[in-house]
Amino acid sequence: MALDGGAISGRNDLGEALVGQLQTAKDLIASLEDADYSGGAGSIGAHARHNLNFIEALISGVSSRSIDYSYRSRDRRIETERLAAIAKIDELIKKLDSLVFHLEMPLTITSEIDPAIRHSSSLGRELEFVISHTIHHHALIKERLQLAGWKFDEAFGVAPSTLEYRDRLKR
Numbered sequence: 001m002a003l004d005g006g007a008i009s010g011r012n013d014l015g016e017a018l019v020g021q022l023q024t025a026k027d028l029i030a031s032l033e034d035a036d037y038s039g040g041a042g043s044i045g046a047h048a049r050h051n052l053n054f055i056e057a058l059i060s061g062v063s064s065r066s067i068d069y070s071y072r073s074r075d076r077r078i079e080t081e082r083l084a085a086i087a088k089i090d091e092l093i094k095k096l097d098s099l100v101f102h103l104e105m106p107l108t109i110t111s112e113i114d115p116a117i118r119h120s121s122s123l124g125r126e127l128e129f130v131i132s133h134t135i136h137h138h139a140l141i142k143e144r145l146q147l148a149g150w151k152f153d154e155a156f157g158v159a160p161s162t163l164e165y166r167d168r169l170k171r
Helices: 013-031 044-064 076-080 082-098 123-147 160-170
Strands: 106-110 118-122
Touching: 013 044, 013 082, 013 123, 044 076, 044 082, 044 123, 076 082, 106 123, 118 123
Parallel strands: none
Antiparallel strands: 106 118
16 A cells, blocks of 8 residues: 555565565575574574574564664574574564555665765665675575475576576577
């Protein structure tokens, strides 16, 4: 439903894309054994936790219109317990459902390199960033699991622009 100023109550295409990435992550995590999920730095759980922290930072920052991606919960349970990660994904999807997606909403982003620096951005741009970041971590997860013999859909962990490029090459 459209609101004043082009705001959309509920998800728009970017919101849908992010929820789709979260659902894909949830399905993958649910299919893993505990031993495949956790296991220290660079584990599937570490990638999942890191990525979910960025999405949580975005969602949390919308109300204050200020995002600090360095200020993350880094909850080790999400990194080591598949059910905690799945619960966090469900929580984030519910929060995304309650957001008003005004893509031009101005946001201030704290630099991850120098916290004294603030960047101007918008909700649309930050949604794009978080989706890209999610896909990047899915690619790293995919690579790790492929080494262990897992098979994946060709779209998992691949940017939409790359999929489009590959499709054009097939024509």
